[in-house]
Amino acid sequence: MTDLAWAESPLQLLSALEARHAGLLGPVEVRVRPGSDALHATAREAIRLGLPPKTTLTFTERIGRTGAAWALGDAFSGRAQGRMLLSRAPERIVLLDDGLATLHLLGLLCGPWKQPLLRARARPGAVRRGFSALAGHRLRALARQGRVTAFTGLPVPAQLLARTRRVGVPVISHEFSWLRALPDEPPPVRRCVVLGTSLVANGLVDRGAYLGWLGGITEEEPVAYYPHRRECPRVLALLREDPAVTLVERDLPVELSLRGLTPEHRVLSLPSTALTSLRVLHGPGPRIEGVGVPAAWWTERADPALRTHLSVSVLGPEFA
Incomplete structure (x- = not known):
């Protein structure tokens, strides 16, 4: 079964391609959310330069099925959390880079099970808080089963790394090997x-x-x-x-x-x-x-x- 990645920003898209290049993902369909000129420009440039083998890019509003592995660019996205709750869990979830939000997410996953997955500075209503709390509960449960991995080019503080290992989320670092290999x-x-x-x-x-x-x-x-x-x-x-x-x-x-x-x-x-x-x-x-x-x-x-x-x-x- 083909793996699936969902990207909503340029950095998330680059991280998905790096994950495929590093072998963390198998043959993968990267779904690119429309509506962002910068994201579409990044996708077009990546196609022009040459995608990693067995990688396809699709411009669509639909996250679609979760695939054998699901590479997720933004775990705080309402769409992503909805898919996490409403569909059968994939064999693996790979958390892709999303800048400083990645470190915030890792910190939340190490916290209480009822703590909602919400962006820093977010001020949601009660319904969204409850929804995000359920998504956090499910993601932590999958981590306990060894089914969640974080993939990032950011340096993760040693204390946070130790905490993520304890809750079952190994962090795999990369050095932009796919980008380095481009012309x-x-x-x-x-x-x-x-x-x-x-x-x-x-x-x-x-x-x-x-x-x-x-x-x-x-x-x-x-x-x-x-x-x-x-x-x-x-x-x-x-x-x-x-x-x-x-x-x-x-x-x-x-x-x-x-x-x-x-x-x-x-x-x-x-x-x-x-x-x-x-x-x-x-x-x-x-x-x-x-x-x-x-x-x-x-x-x-x-x-x-x-x-x-x-x-x-x-x-x-x-x-x-």
């Missing part, structure tokens, strides 16, 4: 690369402070700016007018679009899981630098717990 990508023309952020668009970081930081960088050297897929439109409008900024708008995740980085390149970014992905992908090559958010940049919408979570999870304890 070379032309390197960015600019030596300094800045990764965009969603923190401004989400109202967590002050726009003026962020633009001031970018202006300080471009006073020293021109930059190539790779926007986040949820970038603030006002920030992009201003950057388009700056002759020191080359906007690279390809609708692709940086794991794909920055495969051609060389030791001559320097990458700067506010807290982002892309920092970790690029470090794993390139190893000791380009300088990939995370930039801590100064206290004065945060808005009132960014509570202290969120600030610490974003900074420590991606940049390290020194940014707490």
Whole structure:
């Protein structure tokens, strides 16, 4: 029976392809949820570059049957949880990478059986909480039977790894071997690369402070700016007018679009899981630098717990 993967973001899709390349999945149909330009662009580029053997991509709204193994990109998705509850459980469930949400999910799976599987900062009603609690109960039960595996390129803290092993969820790490095997990508023309952020668009970081930081960088050297897929439109409008900024708008995740980085390149970014992905992908090559958010940049919408979570999870304890 063919395995099935369900992807709702570019990183989830790349993780599904890496899982097939690593042999964690057999012949697999990767179902790609429509409605996201970035996700569709990533799928089309993956097809152009060459999918792992015995892999097909399907654009559909339907999750479909669960297959022999079910690779799940977002265990917090209402669709995924509904399928988990309403269908016969597959032989195995593989939890794919979804950025920081992956670490949050692993932490929840190590918690009480009645704890619902809900995204960080989610404020659901009673019905959704109950629904997600049932999904969590079933996923933990499958883990106890040795039927759940996590697959990630993120470094998982040792304490969390120990807890996941105790509840029956082994964590398999990868180094983007499929991406590494793809044909070379032309390197960015600019030596300094800045990764965009969603923190401004989400109202967590002050726009003026962020633009001031970018202006300080471009006073020293021109930059190539790779926007986040949820970038603030006002920030992009201003950057388009700056002759020191080359906007690279390809609708692709940086794991794909920055495969051609060389030791001559320097990458700067506010807290982002892309920092970790690029470090794993390139190893000791380009300088990939995370930039801590100064206290004065945060808005009132960014509570202290969120600030610490974003900074420590991606940049390290020194940014707490």
